[in-house]
Amino acid sequence: QVQLVQSGAEVKKPGASVKVSCKASGYTFTGYYMHWVRQAPGQGLEWMGWINPNSGGTNYAQKFQGRVTMTRDTSISTAYMELSRLRSDDTAVYYCARDRTPELLLGYYYYGMDVWGQGTTVTVSS
Amino acid sequence: EIVLTQSPGTLSLSPGERATLSCRASQSVSSSYLAWYQQKPGQAPRLLIYGASSRATGIPDRFSGSGSGTDFTLTISRLEPEDFAVYYCQQYGSPPSLLFGQGTRLEIK
Numbered sequence: 001q002v003q004l005v006q007s008g009a010e011v012k013k014p015g016a017s018v019k020v021s022c023k024a025s026g027y028t029f030t031g032y033y034m035h036w037v038r039q040a041p042g043q044g045l046e047w048m049g050w051i052n053p054n055s056g057g058t059n060y061a062q063k064f065q066g067r068v069t070m071t072r073d074t075s076i077s078t079a080y081m082e083l084s085r086l087r088s089d090d091t092a093v094y095y096c097a098r099d100r101t102p103e104l105l106l107g108y109y110y111y112g113m114d115v116w117g118q119g120t121t122v123t124v125s126s
Numbered sequence: 127e128i129v130l131t132q133s134p135g136t137l138s139l140s141p142g143e144r145a146t147l148s149c150r151a152s153q154s155v156s157s158s159y160l161a162w163y164q165q166k167p168g169q170a171p172r173l174l175i176y177g178a179s180s181r182a183t184g185i186p187d188r189f190s191g192s193g194s195g196t197d198f199t200l201t202i203s204r205l206e207p208e209d210f211a212v213y214y215c216q217q218y219g220s221p222p223s224l225l226f227g228q229g230t231r232l233e234i235k
Binding site for chain 1: 158160163165172175176177182183214216220224226229
């Protein structure tokens with residue numbers, strides 16, 4: 001079945017970096033954009049950016065520009081999100097989510113994020 | 127910059143009742159770009175509606191979406207016990223970016 005499996009929980013100190021992985025299975029990894037979304041404790045959902053697994057092209061939310069890097073390894077159908085210069089308010093659950101929109105329709109229609117990883121808890125604490 | 131405002135913040139209803147959740151955009155949004163998600167505690171969000179009114183695969187027909195311009199609505203016709211959760215609207219915007227509303231908590235009365 002189609003699924004996204006994320007790496008395990010991380011505890012980091014302020015100023016450090018964290019890299020979360022998201023392994024896709026059950027579908028053609030390069031056929032769908034991948035988003036990263038985070039959720040701070042008790043808060044709502046926050047979009048961080050996306051990566052086109054086919055080209056490696058990325059688009060980051062302005063808030064995270066300069067601190068986030070999204071990459072992929074097509075040989076193992078895995079996407080990565082690295083966040084640097086961590087602060088305490090980066091403590092959150094980080095999700096990867098597949099964009100169901102066909103690439104040809106991007107900008108014309110949005111089919112939503114139809115498959116989500118289980119989430120990775122990142123705790124930033126001194 | 128578009129802002130999505132969901133109301134009410136919390137909605138208290140009983141099973142069997144009808145739920146109406148609102149998502150208002152600060153400027154006009156194409157209905158093609160509006161989605162709704164459900165999130166239960168400790169779980170990842172689940173896609174309910176895309177294109178403002180199309181149900182995602184496997185979503186029961188008691189869930190429906192409507193609206194255009196700046197006002198969008200998610201309606202649950204008859205609440206089932208498993209429907210009590212937090213609901214988020216989401217907009218795909220330009221330049222390519224995505225934005226979530228702050229969420230509506232649907233709780234059992």
